[in-house]
Amino acid sequence: xxxxxxxxxxxxxxxxxxxxxxxxxxxxxxxxxxxxxxxxxxxxxxxxxxxxxxxxxxxxxxxxxxxxxxxxxxxxxxxxxxxxxxxxxxxxxxxxxxxxxxxxxxxxxxxxxxxxxxxxxxxxxxxxxxxxxxxxxxxxxxxxxxxxxxxxxxxxxxxxxxxxxxxxxxxxxxxxxxxxxxxxxxxxxxxxxxxxxxxxxxxxxxxxxxxxxxxxxxxxxxxxxxxxxxxxxxxxxxxxxxxxxxxxxxxxxxxxxxxxxxxxxxxxxxxxxxxxxxxxxxxxx
Numbered sequence: 635x636x637x638x639x640x641x642x643x644x645x646x647x648x649x650x651x652x653x654x655x656x657x658x659x660x661x662x663x664x665x666x667x668x669x670x671x672x673x674x675x676x677x678x679x680x681x682x683x684x685x686x687x688x689x690x691x692x693x694x695x696x697x698x699x700x701x702x703x704x705x706x707x708x709x710x711x712x713x714x715x716x717x718x719x720x721x722x723x724x725x726x727x728x729x730x731x732x733x734x735x736x737x738x739x740x741x742x743x744x745x746x747x748x749x750x751x752x753x754x755x756x757x758x759x760x761x762x763x764x765x766x767x768x769x770x771x772x773x774x775x776x777x778x779x780x781x782x783x784x785x786x787x788x789x790x791x792x793x794x795x796x797x798x799x800x801x802x803x804x805x806x807x808x809x810x811x812x813x814x815x816x817x818x819x820x821x822x823x824x825x826x827x828x829x830x831x832x833x834x835x836x837x838x839x840x841x842x843x844x845x846x847x848x849x850x851x852x853x854x855x856x857x858x859x860x861x862x863x864x865x866x867x868x869x870x871x872x873x874x875x876x877x878x879x880x881x882x883x884x885x886x887x888x889x890x891x892x893x894x895x896x897x898x899x900x901x902x903x904x905x906x907x908x909x910x911x912x913x914x915x916x917x918x919x
Contacts (some may be wrong), residue, residue: 636777639650645857648870651851651858655879656732658847660885663723665839669830674840676823677831679713681810681844682852692806698744701801708794709805709814712852715787715908717819718780725777729879729889739871742792754905759872762900792808792871795859809851872901 658678665674722731740759798807823831830836864868875897882888 640714643817644862645870647854647858648862651677651854651872652871652873652877654854655847655851655895656881657726657885658843658845658851658911659719659723659732659878660846661839661883662720662843663728663882665836665843666720666724668836668839670715670826670828670835671724672819672845673823673827673831675713675717675720676819676835676839677828678817679816680823680845681841682791682848683809683816685845685849686805686809686812686853690803690806690809694810697804704794704797704801705807705810706814708798709811710818711787711790712811713815713818715791716815716848718787722777722780722784724782725774728886729875729888730792731777731781731784732878733875734781735785736789736871736874737782738789739792739874742789749858755904758907759901762872762875762897762904765897767785795855799857799860800814805853805857812848812852832840833869858860872904875899 662674664676684749719731719735722735740756795807800808801807879888
């Protein structure tokens with residue numbers, strides 16, 4: 635893993651995580667007809683925790699209180715983000731939900747910016763977000779509220795992923811954080827799912843969702859965050875709404891209009907601009 639992280643440009647690690655998590659989200663929404671979204675969210679976190687723990691075998695003895703504090707906070711934001719966005723998916727289209735959720739990392743990018751050109755790319759990404767929000771549907775304000783909560787948790791995840799990666803070597807931080815999240819939602823997830831939670835096909839699909847939505851993206855992002863400025867990372871995440879809409883089209887058959895295509899162009903150009911700025915940005919401390 636260490637050699638892989640050294641050789642691969644962190645931008646590609648982030649992009650790979652984006653593609654994986656959004657296709658996992660589309661598959662997760664297809665599970666909502668079989669069991670409750672809270673149960674799907676918990677299964678995703680549980681699968682990720684088991685896989686990460688088996689691979690990383692994190693050392694938990696001899697840890698300091700500051701190390702535990704940051705990883706517990708990281709795990710709680712991770713769990714909240716997963717649960718809230720699934721609740722939003724159950725009520726509004728995936729593209730709209732991820733668009734609203736993106737306000738979280740967009741805010742992180744804006745706060746972390748130190749150069750005028752960064753504000754330009756953030757502004758262009760914001761235009762894309764606004765365009766993607768123009769959908770011909772009746773807005774479910776509860777779904778919007780859950781998407782906003784997911785966005786706030788996403789911002790917390792971005793802020794805490796750097797310190798977590800610095801305090802916990804390799805992917806041990808995301809391993810412990812995933813376990814924290816799975817424990818937080820253990821009782822709600824089991825109660826919400828009931829007997830439907832333990833059907834073999836539900837467990838199999840949930841395992842695939844866990845790998846696509848948690849194991850692959852969080853592992854890649856944890857490695858990338860050690861080598862990429864927070865502002866650039868936040869702007870790169872502007873690809874999330876576009877990839878979410880494309881994944882929904884492929885997996886769920888959700889149709890895209892010209893507004894969505896124009897919005898995708900905006901966020902992709904913004905991401906390209908931020909990627910070019912990466913080489914000139916100062917390395918994180």
